[in-house]
Amino acid sequence: MNILILGGGGREHALAWAVMQNPKCDKLIVAPGNAGIAQIAECAALDILNGASVVNFCDENAIDFIIVGPEAPLAAGISDRLREAGFMVFGPSQAAAQLEASKAFTKEICAAVGAPTAGYGHFTDADAARAHIRAHGAPIVVKADGLAAGKGVIVAMSEAEALAAVDDMFGGEFGAAGAEVVIEEFMEGEEASFFVLCDGKDVLAIGTAQDHKRVGDGDTGPNTGGMGAYSPAPVLSDDIAAVAMERIVKPCMAEMTRRGMPYQGVLYAGLMIKDGQPRLVEYNVRFGDPECQVLMMRLGAQALDLMLACAEGKLAEAQVHWADDHALTVVMAANGYPGDYAKGSVISGLDTLPADSFHMCFHAGTAREKGQFVANGGRVLNVTARGSTLAEAQTRAYSMVDAIDWSGGFCRGDIGWRAL
Numbered sequence: 001m002n003i004l005i006l007g008g009g010g011r012e013h014a015l016a017w018a019v020m021q022n023p024k025c026d027k028l029i030v031a032p033g034n035a036g037i038a039q040i041a042e043c044a045a046l047d048i049l050n051g052a053s054v055v056n057f058c059d060e061n062a063i064d065f066i067i068v069g070p071e072a073p074l075a076a077g078i079s080d081r082l083r084e085a086g087f088m089v090f091g092p093s094q095a096a097a098q099l100e101a102s103k104a105f106t107k108e109i110c111a112a113v114g115a116p117t118a119g120y121g122h123f124t125d126a127d128a129a130r131a132h133i134r135a136h137g138a139p140i141v142v143k144a145d146g147l148a149a150g151k152g153v154i155v156a157m158s159e160a161e162a163l164a165a166v167d168d169m170f171g172g173e174f175g176a177a178g179a180e181v182v183i184e185e186f187m188e189g190e191e192a193s194f195f196v197l198c199d200g201k202d203v204l205a206i207g208t209a210q211d212h213k214r215v216g217d218g219d220t221g222p223n224t225g226g227m228g229a230y231s232p233a234p235v236l237s238d239d240i241a242a243v244a245m246e247r248i249v250k251p252c253m254a255e256m257t258r259r260g261m262p263y264q265g266v267l268y269a270g271l272m273i274k275d276g277q278p279r280l281v282e283y284n285v286r287f288g289d290p291e292c293q294v295l296m297m298r299l300g301a302q303a304l305d306l307m308l309a310c311a312e313g314k315l316a317e318a319q320v321h322w323a324d325d326h327a328l329t330v331v332m333a334a335n336g337y338p339g340d341y342a343k344g345s346v347i348s349g350l351d352t353l354p355a356d357s358f359h360m361c362f363h364a365g366t367a368r369e370k371g372q373f374v375a376n377g378g379r380v381l382n383v384t385a386r387g388s389t390l391a392e393a394q395t396r397a398y399s400m401v402d403a404i405d406w407s408g409g410f411c412r413g414d415i416g417w418r419a420l
């Protein structure tokens with residue numbers, strides 16, 4: 001079959017790498033892709049937020065199956081446009097994508113089914129939000145309701161910080177995303193990510209991961225999109241995952257179906273675990289980035305079969321074949337990230353790296369200039385390895401990092417420390 005993947009980051013490189021290994025894939029196009037993806041698949045310039053353009057492209061290229069990587073096209077309704085045109089899609093509808101696009105929507109779904117999560121208030125008015133903060137005190141969490149590229153959450157350790165966040169959000173710092181604000185109880189515990197597929201009827205767990213959000217070693221410094229990840233997440237034991245499935249994921253998915261917006265695609269549940277009990281931090285309606293890279297490294301070619309079963313409504317018959325293995329990815333970012341950074345620095349040594357089912361350097365933001373790879377984003381490379389232990393995966397990943405010559409970039413030296 002002819003497959004189109006929408007997106008152009010490390011997540012989409014990992015998806016492409018897994019899909020390409022499956023003999024069901026005759027042709028793969030990634031739009032827009034990047035310089036690393038271009039080494040394994042055809043890349044096409046396409047405005048992936050424009051439904052009409054994507055439908056047209058799929059018609060012209062006889063595409064049979066579309067996998068949507070990022071949240072923005074999902075929240076803009078790309079799956080609906082493609083399904084209306086008769087295409088098979090892996091990704092939720094615009095209505096179902098509210099589970100990521102609106103924090104108030106998710107809190108309300110959780111409340112309707114009694115899924116354990118932080119207590120909250122939902123505000124469209126700054127005075128009421130300030131009164132709520134004064135009544136509850138700090139620490140407290142202030143969130144812009146809508147999509148804010150991962151920047152709309154302020155974990156405030158003081159009341160003053162929380163009040164300032166309310167001023168910023170209602171003052172327009174996050175544009176329309178901040179016109180409504182959710183204020184949550186601060187949850188303590190250890191965070192982990194739980195990934196499931198859902199076809200509107202059945203739910204299938206496909207893996208767990210943990211990421212490192214802070215830019216510096218020892219989990220210090222500002223938040224980022226993720227500086228590294230590993231799978232499985234030891235804190236998310238089988239028992240805790242089963243509780244998360246029965247008390248959080250399945251009831252929410254059933255509620256979505258009951259409301260006439262069945263969820264189809266991957267659901268990424270961010271969980272906070274304390275005293276062996278999971279609570280929901282947030283849902284995302286896509287694979288995590290860089291969590292997808294470690295999941296794909298472990299799932300390999302079967303990832304396509306699973307995504308197809310999901311899109312065809314056949315998850316009840318699907319199974320995940322686990323190897324007893326571990327994967328770890330180290331993000332290499334441009335100097336300055338997550339603040340200002342330069343593009344265009346040359347990266348050498350990439351062609352000397354091993355590329356097999358134990359080692360892959362996925363590209364998150366690279367371009368090709370004069371025959372060389374250059375940095376073209378904040379997070380640039382995802383150096384990923386698999387092993388029979390997490391320590392082995394870590395050693396393999398860092399030995400690849402050592403073989404990369406890039407003075408314009410940096411990485412954390414301690415990815416995986418919490419689990420090791």
Ligand code: AMP
Pocket residue numbers: 118141150153155184185186187188191270281282
């Ligand atoms: P979110 O975008 O909702 O995942 O929030 C970003 C990060 O903020 C999460 O990964 C947590 O580390 C933190 N966070 C969000 N909500 C809470 C909460 N209620 N209590 C503690 N930390 C939170």
Ligand code: GLY
Pocket residue numbers: 211225226284287288289290291
């Ligand atoms: N790595 C966090 C995310 O993809 O949201």
